[in-house]
Amino acid sequence: MTQSAVRTKQTEHADPEEPGHRRAERADDAGVTTEGHPTHVHDFHQFLYVPLGRIVVTARETDHVLSPAVGLWLPAGVPHSARFEPDSLVVSETFDAERYPLPYTRATVVHVGEVRRRLLLTRMRSSGAVPEDAAVFTELAGDEQRLPLPRPASTAARAVAVALLRDPGDPRTATEWAEALYTSSTSLRRAFRVETGLSFSEWRTRARLNHSLALLAEGHQVGAVAARVGFVSANGFILAFRRHFDRTPGAYVRERTERAVG
Template sequence: MPEIRHMPEAPTGRRPLAPGAGIDAHRHDSHQIVYACRGVLSVTTSAGTWVAPANRAIWVPAGTVHEHRAHGDTDLRLVGLTGNPLALDRPAVLAVGPLLRELIIAYTDDTAIEPASADAPAGPATGDAPAPPVRAVPADGGERGRLLAVLLDQLRRAPEQPFHLPAPEDPRLAAVCAILHRDPADDRTLARLAAEASTSERTLARLCRRELGMSFPQWRTQLRLHHALVLLADGTPVTAVAHRCGWASASAFIDVFRRAFGYTPGRAFI
């Protein structure tokens, strides 16, 4: 089992991540806002994956073992918090409007995350030797303290977004989910997928509600949107993304994407 790194304080600052790079499994004793003002960032825990483009941020509560992964050229911003302004004890995706975006950028702009000894390493997806860890930078008073106060006020107002891709525990449901992870365009019905997993459609539908908190079609749409964000971040054309993620047409994909994120996929990384 890989080592899970621990740090007393979540770092604050900015850190560029190349496509496919990430920060391995770690935890910290304070809360953190994770935001990519460029690119797409995913945060994975034992409970599943949260993914966020530039109009979303991810809340990581204290003590949560998690890892980051960058999709596309990513400008990662981290805000460590000693308090819990959201009163949330689970990860969540939050909407980031123009003001909150600028506050996060301003608060982290002058604090480049530097090598030190207290955080998880940023290693490439290939599993090569990780880079040195990073240092935590506490907020101070004065102008920086006032900036943090406004940032926290905006965080409290930020609506939570339902963009969590839960991870199943039951081996039958896990087998079906793994099939779709490998090929999001697989359009087989739940009944046909259940037969491949040697179970029944009714059993799988019940497991989806119990373990994923949503219906099978809802989970499959979340999975497809997750994959679509990754492909778009890598520069894949919209029509190709639609085809590879299982939509019948580019227009159908654009409609679902716009309803989920508030803008069209063609504008996602402008």
């Protein structure tokens, strides 16, 4: 692959007589270049995956870095633009907003594990893939709550990541970690940004929030969970939880309970 590319299963197999599919084709293809595409809006839900390379999707002033481990849901009506890195490959799955209720109301990153990766790559290679497959939507929009958390590869950053996954409540700053590992804070921060697509602070926040899911599921109170995972206040934890999961910790617990009862 010598340049960025966008592959949209919905568009490739759309019925040319279906108005909704024609709208999807224009929205996906208009303005797309090897560098990306300008801000636009879809009237359908879109799932983006990058099996090769990396892209940055900007939605409502927030940058979302997509890599082979991270996908992105773009609900219908969310304005967004994209920047493609050289040699990147973008896979797009689209779904009718009226037929498929998406649990997200804003651009939301999700982890692409082995099952989702195989599914997306199989559909990309298949000329007979059915657009808007209900089973595909269920798999991609399933209740996989944990935030994507790519692991850094360099020695110092990897050591910090392992320690934070073991104890996300560790309060040490990037500077304090760097001093303990005999490196510079600039180098440590750069390693997290380059190797994971996340700042040190954002990576640590995600590790804390992921750990909080298990604690909440075990029945711990919100304030106790906030303290155990390293937030200085319950309010700070609630705000971070809502920003990343689009719901409060209390709402998350209620949803889990309702699903269990159902």
